[in-house]
Amino acid sequence: xxxxxxxxxxxxxxxxxxxxxxxxxxxxxxxxxxxxxxxxxxxxxxxxxxxxxxxxxxxxxxxxxxxxxxxxxxxxxxxxxxxxxxxxxxxxxxxxxxxxxxxxxxxxxxxxxxxxxxxxxxxxxxxxxxxxxxxxxxxxxxxxxxxxxxxxxxxxxx
Numbered sequence: 497x498x499x500x501x502x503x504x505x506x507x508x509x510x511x512x513x514x515x516x517x518x519x520x521x522x523x524x525x526x527x528x529x530x531x532x533x534x535x536x537x538x539x540x541x542x543x544x545x546x547x548x549x550x551x552x553x554x555x556x557x558x559x560x561x562x563x564x565x566x567x568x569x570x571x572x573x574x575x576x577x578x579x580x581x582x583x584x585x586x587x588x589x590x591x592x593x594x595x596x597x598x599x600x601x602x603x604x605x606x607x608x609x610x611x612x613x614x615x616x617x618x619x620x621x622x623x624x625x626x627x628x629x630x631x632x633x634x635x636x637x638x639x640x641x642x643x644x645x646x647x648x649x650x651x652x653x654x
Contacts, residue, residue, distance in 0.1 A: 507557030544593040569617040
């Protein structure tokens with residue numbers, strides 16, 4: 497039975513190496529960040545993603561890649577012309593905060609692959625055998641006619 501309830505979680509990733517789950521919250525308030533839980537739902541910690549309006553902006557999902565490496569999909573990137581990015585970063589047991597511009601993070605600009613609006617990357621998965629990301633774009637906002645789409649993206653962003 498879960499012991500912590502976090503509203504606004506928009507993505508989740510399981511790490512088989514340490515048997516924990518990360519949930520990502522993209523609310524524009526104090527709950528903005530990453531939350532680590534045991535597989536039984538026990539809260540372990542919160543990892544700051546900075547202020548939602550000045551750093552990560554709108555993180556939508558997270559995926560475990562290998563070891564302590566994760567990828568986070570962002571839409572509406574703060575301070576950038578890019579509409580969507582994949583941020584590859586290390587999260588270990590001592591990580592308390594992740595900055596969008598952290599020198600240990602790799603940023604893949606996928607704005608040339610996806611539309612530049614608030615219906616860009618909503619979900620992400622990683623294929624370690626092919627070293628590819630699968631990113632889902634939600635369907636267009638009300639009145640739009642573009643369907644949800646799954647993109648295959650390599651580390652160059654294409």
